[in-house]
Amino acid sequence: MSPASTPDRILAAAHAIFDAEGADAVSMRRVAAEVGLSAMAIYRHFPNREALLARLSDDSFEEAARTWTDHAGQGTPRQRLLAMLGSYLDYALAHPHLFDHAFGLPREDARRFPEDFRARRSPTLNPIADAIVEGMSHGAFRKADEWDLAMDLWAHAHGLIALYRAGRFSYDEKRFRAFYLASTGRLIDAFAT
Missing domain, CATH: 1.10.357.10 (Tetracycline Repressor, domain 2)
Structure with missing residues:
Protein backbone atom coordinates (compact mmCIF):
# COMPACT_ATOMS: atom_id res chain seq x y z
CA MET A 1 0.00 0.00 0.00
CA SER A 2 1.47 3.34 -1.01
CA PRO A 3 1.64 6.18 1.50
CA ALA A 4 -1.07 8.80 1.32
CA SER A 5 -0.34 11.87 -0.75
CA THR A 6 0.15 15.16 1.04
CA PRO A 7 -3.28 16.51 -0.02
CA ASP A 8 -4.89 13.29 1.24
CA ARG A 9 -3.05 13.62 4.57
CA ILE A 10 -4.17 17.26 4.83
CA LEU A 11 -7.77 16.27 4.13
CA ALA A 12 -7.64 13.43 6.66
CA ALA A 13 -6.28 15.73 9.38
CA ALA A 14 -8.79 18.48 8.57
CA HIS A 15 -11.60 15.91 8.51
CA ALA A 16 -10.63 14.56 11.94
CA ILE A 17 -10.51 18.06 13.46
CA PHE A 18 -13.77 19.08 11.78
CA ASP A 19 -15.53 15.87 12.80
CA ALA A 20 -14.48 16.22 16.42
CA GLU A 21 -14.72 19.97 16.97
CA GLY A 22 -16.51 21.66 14.06
CA ALA A 23 -15.54 24.07 11.31
CA ASP A 24 -14.31 26.81 13.63
CA ALA A 25 -11.55 24.52 14.91
CA VAL A 26 -10.12 23.95 11.42
CA SER A 27 -7.30 26.40 10.78
CA MET A 28 -4.63 26.10 8.14
CA ARG A 29 -1.93 26.36 10.81
CA ARG A 30 -3.45 23.62 12.97
CA VAL A 31 -3.98 21.25 10.04
CA ALA A 32 -0.43 21.86 8.82
CA ALA A 33 0.91 21.05 12.29
CA GLU A 34 -1.12 17.82 12.41
CA VAL A 35 0.37 16.73 9.09
CA GLY A 36 3.90 17.89 9.89
CA LEU A 37 4.03 20.72 7.37
CA SER A 38 5.10 24.29 7.85
CA ALA A 39 2.27 26.79 8.16
CA MET A 40 3.01 28.07 4.64
CA ALA A 41 3.49 24.67 2.95
CA ILE A 42 -0.19 23.76 3.26
CA TYR A 43 -1.05 26.61 0.88
CA ARG A 44 0.67 24.73 -1.96
CA HIS A 45 -2.16 22.21 -1.78
CA PHE A 46 -5.16 24.35 -0.73
CA PRO A 47 -5.16 28.08 -1.51
CA ASN A 48 -7.08 28.99 1.65
CA ARG A 49 -9.22 27.69 4.49
CA GLU A 50 -12.43 28.16 2.49
CA ALA A 51 -11.13 25.89 -0.27
CA LEU A 52 -10.21 23.25 2.31
CA LEU A 53 -13.64 23.45 3.95
CA ALA A 54 -15.36 23.34 0.55
CA ARG A 55 -13.44 20.18 -0.29
Missing part, protein backbone atom coordinates in the same frame (compact mmCIF):
# COMPACT_ATOMS: atom_id res chain seq x y z
CA LEU A 56 -14.50 18.61 3.01
CA SER A 57 -18.13 19.45 2.23
CA ASP A 58 -17.82 18.02 -1.28
CA ASP A 59 -16.29 14.86 0.15
CA SER A 60 -19.18 14.66 2.64
CA PHE A 61 -21.71 14.84 -0.19
CA GLU A 62 -19.81 12.19 -2.11
CA GLU A 63 -19.64 9.88 0.92
CA ALA A 64 -23.38 10.22 1.50
CA ALA A 65 -24.07 9.72 -2.20
CA ARG A 66 -21.95 6.55 -2.33
CA THR A 67 -23.90 5.11 0.58
CA TRP A 68 -27.23 6.04 -1.01
CA THR A 69 -26.18 4.65 -4.37
CA ASP A 70 -25.25 1.36 -2.67
CA HIS A 71 -28.99 0.93 -2.03
CA ALA A 72 -29.88 1.33 -5.72
CA GLY A 73 -31.42 -1.82 -7.13
CA GLN A 74 -31.96 -3.43 -3.73
CA GLY A 75 -35.55 -4.14 -2.80
CA THR A 76 -38.61 -2.17 -3.78
CA PRO A 77 -38.44 1.56 -4.45
CA ARG A 78 -40.06 2.14 -1.04
CA GLN A 79 -37.44 -0.02 0.69
CA ARG A 80 -34.66 1.82 -1.13
CA LEU A 81 -36.05 5.21 -0.16
CA LEU A 82 -36.22 4.15 3.49
CA ALA A 83 -32.69 2.73 3.33
CA MET A 84 -31.31 5.94 1.79
CA LEU A 85 -33.08 8.14 4.32
CA GLY A 86 -31.85 5.82 7.08
CA SER A 87 -28.31 6.35 5.78
CA TYR A 88 -28.90 10.10 5.91
CA LEU A 89 -29.76 9.78 9.60
CA ASP A 90 -26.70 7.57 10.19
CA TYR A 91 -24.45 10.19 8.64
CA ALA A 92 -26.03 13.06 10.57
CA LEU A 93 -25.58 11.31 13.90
CA ALA A 94 -22.09 9.96 13.20
CA HIS A 95 -20.71 13.22 11.78
CA PRO A 96 -22.79 16.10 13.17
CA HIS A 97 -20.30 18.89 12.41
CA LEU A 98 -19.74 17.76 8.83
CA PHE A 99 -23.47 17.21 8.39
CA ASP A 100 -24.23 20.75 9.56
CA HIS A 101 -21.62 22.25 7.27
CA ALA A 102 -22.66 20.20 4.24
CA PHE A 103 -26.43 20.30 4.65
CA GLY A 104 -27.39 22.98 7.13
CA LEU A 105 -25.36 26.15 6.66
CA PRO A 106 -25.52 28.80 3.93
CA ARG A 107 -22.75 28.34 1.38
CA GLU A 108 -21.99 30.18 -1.84
CA ASP A 109 -21.56 26.94 -3.76
CA ALA A 110 -24.67 25.21 -2.37
CA ARG A 111 -27.01 23.65 -4.89
CA ARG A 112 -30.33 25.43 -5.33
CA PHE A 113 -33.77 23.93 -5.80
CA PRO A 114 -35.16 23.39 -8.34
CA GLU A 115 -32.72 24.19 -11.15
CA ASP A 116 -29.57 22.47 -9.82
CA PHE A 117 -31.51 19.39 -8.77
CA ARG A 118 -33.43 19.06 -12.03
CA ALA A 119 -30.07 19.34 -13.81
CA ARG A 120 -28.96 16.32 -11.71
CA ARG A 121 -26.20 18.22 -9.94
CA SER A 122 -27.01 16.65 -6.57
CA PRO A 123 -25.18 13.40 -5.93
CA THR A 124 -27.34 12.85 -2.86
CA LEU A 125 -30.80 13.63 -4.20
CA ASN A 126 -30.37 11.94 -7.61
CA PRO A 127 -30.79 8.39 -6.21
CA ILE A 128 -33.91 9.49 -4.29
CA ALA A 129 -35.47 10.92 -7.46
CA ASP A 130 -34.47 7.80 -9.40
CA ALA A 131 -36.17 5.50 -6.88
CA ILE A 132 -39.30 7.67 -7.07
CA VAL A 133 -39.32 7.50 -10.89
CA GLU A 134 -38.93 3.74 -10.74
CA GLY A 135 -41.77 3.49 -8.24
CA MET A 136 -43.99 5.57 -10.52
CA SER A 137 -43.07 3.49 -13.57
CA HIS A 138 -44.04 0.29 -11.70
CA GLY A 139 -47.31 1.81 -10.49
CA ALA A 140 -46.26 1.84 -6.82
CA PHE A 141 -46.32 5.65 -6.60
CA ARG A 142 -48.76 8.15 -8.07
CA LYS A 143 -47.54 10.18 -11.00
CA ALA A 144 -46.07 13.47 -9.80
CA ASP A 145 -42.94 15.54 -10.22
CA GLU A 146 -40.12 13.35 -8.92
CA TRP A 147 -37.98 16.32 -7.86
CA ASP A 148 -40.78 17.85 -5.82
CA LEU A 149 -41.38 14.51 -4.10
CA ALA A 150 -37.64 13.99 -3.55
CA MET A 151 -37.41 17.44 -1.94
CA ASP A 152 -40.48 16.66 0.20
CA LEU A 153 -38.76 13.53 1.51
CA TRP A 154 -35.42 15.24 2.06
CA ALA A 155 -36.97 18.24 3.82
CA HIS A 156 -39.01 15.95 6.06
CA ALA A 157 -35.99 13.82 6.97
CA HIS A 158 -33.76 16.85 7.50
CA GLY A 159 -36.38 18.56 9.65
CA LEU A 160 -36.77 15.54 11.91
CA ILE A 161 -32.99 15.27 12.29
CA ALA A 162 -32.67 18.98 13.07
CA LEU A 163 -35.43 18.75 15.69
CA TYR A 164 -33.85 15.69 17.29
CA ARG A 165 -30.41 17.29 17.43
CA ALA A 166 -31.94 20.45 18.91
CA GLY A 167 -33.33 18.40 21.80
CA ARG A 168 -36.97 18.59 20.71
CA PHE A 169 -37.49 14.83 21.18
CA SER A 170 -37.28 13.08 24.53
CA TYR A 171 -36.40 9.84 22.72
CA ASP A 172 -33.06 8.14 22.99
CA GLU A 173 -31.31 7.47 19.67
CA LYS A 174 -32.84 4.01 19.19
CA ARG A 175 -36.38 5.23 19.78
CA PHE A 176 -35.85 8.32 17.61
CA ARG A 177 -34.53 6.13 14.80
CA ALA A 178 -37.68 4.01 14.95
CA PHE A 179 -39.87 7.11 14.91
CA TYR A 180 -37.86 8.67 12.06
CA LEU A 181 -38.16 5.57 9.85
CA ALA A 182 -41.86 5.18 10.63
CA SER A 183 -42.48 8.86 9.91
CA THR A 184 -40.60 8.86 6.61
CA GLY A 185 -42.41 5.64 5.73
CA ARG A 186 -45.75 7.36 6.32
CA LEU A 187 -44.72 10.18 4.02
CA ILE A 188 -43.66 7.72 1.30
CA ASP A 189 -46.96 5.90 1.72
CA ALA A 190 -48.83 9.17 1.23
CA PHE A 191 -47.82 9.19 -2.44
CA ALA A 192 -48.24 5.45 -2.97
CA THR A 193 -51.00 4.23 -5.25
Whole structure:
Protein backbone atom coordinates (compact mmCIF):
# COMPACT_ATOMS: atom_id res chain seq x y z
CA MET A 1 0.00 0.00 0.00
CA SER A 2 1.47 3.34 -1.01
CA PRO A 3 1.64 6.18 1.50
CA ALA A 4 -1.07 8.80 1.32
CA SER A 5 -0.34 11.87 -0.75
CA THR A 6 0.15 15.16 1.04
CA PRO A 7 -3.28 16.51 -0.02
CA ASP A 8 -4.89 13.29 1.24
CA ARG A 9 -3.05 13.62 4.57
CA ILE A 10 -4.17 17.26 4.83
CA LEU A 11 -7.77 16.27 4.13
CA ALA A 12 -7.64 13.43 6.66
CA ALA A 13 -6.28 15.73 9.38
CA ALA A 14 -8.79 18.48 8.57
CA HIS A 15 -11.60 15.91 8.51
CA ALA A 16 -10.63 14.56 11.94
CA ILE A 17 -10.51 18.06 13.46
CA PHE A 18 -13.77 19.08 11.78
CA ASP A 19 -15.53 15.87 12.80
CA ALA A 20 -14.48 16.22 16.42
CA GLU A 21 -14.72 19.97 16.97
CA GLY A 22 -16.51 21.66 14.06
CA ALA A 23 -15.54 24.07 11.31
CA ASP A 24 -14.31 26.81 13.63
CA ALA A 25 -11.55 24.52 14.91
CA VAL A 26 -10.12 23.95 11.42
CA SER A 27 -7.30 26.40 10.78
CA MET A 28 -4.63 26.10 8.14
CA ARG A 29 -1.93 26.36 10.81
CA ARG A 30 -3.45 23.62 12.97
CA VAL A 31 -3.98 21.25 10.04
CA ALA A 32 -0.43 21.86 8.82
CA ALA A 33 0.91 21.05 12.29
CA GLU A 34 -1.12 17.82 12.41
CA VAL A 35 0.37 16.73 9.09
CA GLY A 36 3.90 17.89 9.89
CA LEU A 37 4.03 20.72 7.37
CA SER A 38 5.10 24.29 7.85
CA ALA A 39 2.27 26.79 8.16
CA MET A 40 3.01 28.07 4.64
CA ALA A 41 3.49 24.67 2.95
CA ILE A 42 -0.19 23.76 3.26
CA TYR A 43 -1.05 26.61 0.88
CA ARG A 44 0.67 24.73 -1.96
CA HIS A 45 -2.16 22.21 -1.78
CA PHE A 46 -5.16 24.35 -0.73
CA PRO A 47 -5.16 28.08 -1.51
CA ASN A 48 -7.08 28.99 1.65
CA ARG A 49 -9.22 27.69 4.49
CA GLU A 50 -12.43 28.16 2.49
CA ALA A 51 -11.13 25.89 -0.27
CA LEU A 52 -10.21 23.25 2.31
CA LEU A 53 -13.64 23.45 3.95
CA ALA A 54 -15.36 23.34 0.55
CA ARG A 55 -13.44 20.18 -0.29
CA LEU A 56 -14.50 18.61 3.01
CA SER A 57 -18.13 19.45 2.23
CA ASP A 58 -17.82 18.02 -1.28
CA ASP A 59 -16.29 14.86 0.15
CA SER A 60 -19.18 14.66 2.64
CA PHE A 61 -21.71 14.84 -0.19
CA GLU A 62 -19.81 12.19 -2.11
CA GLU A 63 -19.64 9.88 0.92
CA ALA A 64 -23.38 10.22 1.50
CA ALA A 65 -24.07 9.72 -2.20
CA ARG A 66 -21.95 6.55 -2.33
CA THR A 67 -23.90 5.11 0.58
CA TRP A 68 -27.23 6.04 -1.01
CA THR A 69 -26.18 4.65 -4.37
CA ASP A 70 -25.25 1.36 -2.67
CA HIS A 71 -28.99 0.93 -2.03
CA ALA A 72 -29.88 1.33 -5.72
CA GLY A 73 -31.42 -1.82 -7.13
CA GLN A 74 -31.96 -3.43 -3.73
CA GLY A 75 -35.55 -4.14 -2.80
CA THR A 76 -38.61 -2.17 -3.78
CA PRO A 77 -38.44 1.56 -4.45
CA ARG A 78 -40.06 2.14 -1.04
CA GLN A 79 -37.44 -0.02 0.69
CA ARG A 80 -34.66 1.82 -1.13
CA LEU A 81 -36.05 5.21 -0.16
CA LEU A 82 -36.22 4.15 3.49
CA ALA A 83 -32.69 2.73 3.33
CA MET A 84 -31.31 5.94 1.79
CA LEU A 85 -33.08 8.14 4.32
CA GLY A 86 -31.85 5.82 7.08
CA SER A 87 -28.31 6.35 5.78
CA TYR A 88 -28.90 10.10 5.91
CA LEU A 89 -29.76 9.78 9.60
CA ASP A 90 -26.70 7.57 10.19
CA TYR A 91 -24.45 10.19 8.64
CA ALA A 92 -26.03 13.06 10.57
CA LEU A 93 -25.58 11.31 13.90
CA ALA A 94 -22.09 9.96 13.20
CA HIS A 95 -20.71 13.22 11.78
CA PRO A 96 -22.79 16.10 13.17
CA HIS A 97 -20.30 18.89 12.41
CA LEU A 98 -19.74 17.76 8.83
CA PHE A 99 -23.47 17.21 8.39
CA ASP A 100 -24.23 20.75 9.56
CA HIS A 101 -21.62 22.25 7.27
CA ALA A 102 -22.66 20.20 4.24
CA PHE A 103 -26.43 20.30 4.65
CA GLY A 104 -27.39 22.98 7.13
CA LEU A 105 -25.36 26.15 6.66
CA PRO A 106 -25.52 28.80 3.93
CA ARG A 107 -22.75 28.34 1.38
CA GLU A 108 -21.99 30.18 -1.84
CA ASP A 109 -21.56 26.94 -3.76
CA ALA A 110 -24.67 25.21 -2.37
CA ARG A 111 -27.01 23.65 -4.89
CA ARG A 112 -30.33 25.43 -5.33
CA PHE A 113 -33.77 23.93 -5.80
CA PRO A 114 -35.16 23.39 -8.34
CA GLU A 115 -32.72 24.19 -11.15
CA ASP A 116 -29.57 22.47 -9.82
CA PHE A 117 -31.51 19.39 -8.77
CA ARG A 118 -33.43 19.06 -12.03
CA ALA A 119 -30.07 19.34 -13.81
CA ARG A 120 -28.96 16.32 -11.71
CA ARG A 121 -26.20 18.22 -9.94
CA SER A 122 -27.01 16.65 -6.57
CA PRO A 123 -25.18 13.40 -5.93
CA THR A 124 -27.34 12.85 -2.86
CA LEU A 125 -30.80 13.63 -4.20
CA ASN A 126 -30.37 11.94 -7.61
CA PRO A 127 -30.79 8.39 -6.21
CA ILE A 128 -33.91 9.49 -4.29
CA ALA A 129 -35.47 10.92 -7.46
CA ASP A 130 -34.47 7.80 -9.40
CA ALA A 131 -36.17 5.50 -6.88
CA ILE A 132 -39.30 7.67 -7.07
CA VAL A 133 -39.32 7.50 -10.89
CA GLU A 134 -38.93 3.74 -10.74
CA GLY A 135 -41.77 3.49 -8.24
CA MET A 136 -43.99 5.57 -10.52
CA SER A 137 -43.07 3.49 -13.57
CA HIS A 138 -44.04 0.29 -11.70
CA GLY A 139 -47.31 1.81 -10.49
CA ALA A 140 -46.26 1.84 -6.82
CA PHE A 141 -46.32 5.65 -6.60
CA ARG A 142 -48.76 8.15 -8.07
CA LYS A 143 -47.54 10.18 -11.00
CA ALA A 144 -46.07 13.47 -9.80
CA ASP A 145 -42.94 15.54 -10.22
CA GLU A 146 -40.12 13.35 -8.92
CA TRP A 147 -37.98 16.32 -7.86
CA ASP A 148 -40.78 17.85 -5.82
CA LEU A 149 -41.38 14.51 -4.10
CA ALA A 150 -37.64 13.99 -3.55
CA MET A 151 -37.41 17.44 -1.94
CA ASP A 152 -40.48 16.66 0.20
CA LEU A 153 -38.76 13.53 1.51
CA TRP A 154 -35.42 15.24 2.06
CA ALA A 155 -36.97 18.24 3.82
CA HIS A 156 -39.01 15.95 6.06
CA ALA A 157 -35.99 13.82 6.97
CA HIS A 158 -33.76 16.85 7.50
CA GLY A 159 -36.38 18.56 9.65
CA LEU A 160 -36.77 15.54 11.91
CA ILE A 161 -32.99 15.27 12.29
CA ALA A 162 -32.67 18.98 13.07
CA LEU A 163 -35.43 18.75 15.69
CA TYR A 164 -33.85 15.69 17.29
CA ARG A 165 -30.41 17.29 17.43
CA ALA A 166 -31.94 20.45 18.91
CA GLY A 167 -33.33 18.40 21.80
CA ARG A 168 -36.97 18.59 20.71
CA PHE A 169 -37.49 14.83 21.18
CA SER A 170 -37.28 13.08 24.53
CA TYR A 171 -36.40 9.84 22.72
CA ASP A 172 -33.06 8.14 22.99
CA GLU A 173 -31.31 7.47 19.67
CA LYS A 174 -32.84 4.01 19.19
CA ARG A 175 -36.38 5.23 19.78
CA PHE A 176 -35.85 8.32 17.61
CA ARG A 177 -34.53 6.13 14.80
CA ALA A 178 -37.68 4.01 14.95
CA PHE A 179 -39.87 7.11 14.91
CA TYR A 180 -37.86 8.67 12.06
CA LEU A 181 -38.16 5.57 9.85
CA ALA A 182 -41.86 5.18 10.63
CA SER A 183 -42.48 8.86 9.91
CA THR A 184 -40.60 8.86 6.61
CA GLY A 185 -42.41 5.64 5.73
CA ARG A 186 -45.75 7.36 6.32
CA LEU A 187 -44.72 10.18 4.02
CA ILE A 188 -43.66 7.72 1.30
CA ASP A 189 -46.96 5.90 1.72
CA ALA A 190 -48.83 9.17 1.23
CA PHE A 191 -47.82 9.19 -2.44
CA ALA A 192 -48.24 5.45 -2.97
CA THR A 193 -51.00 4.23 -5.25
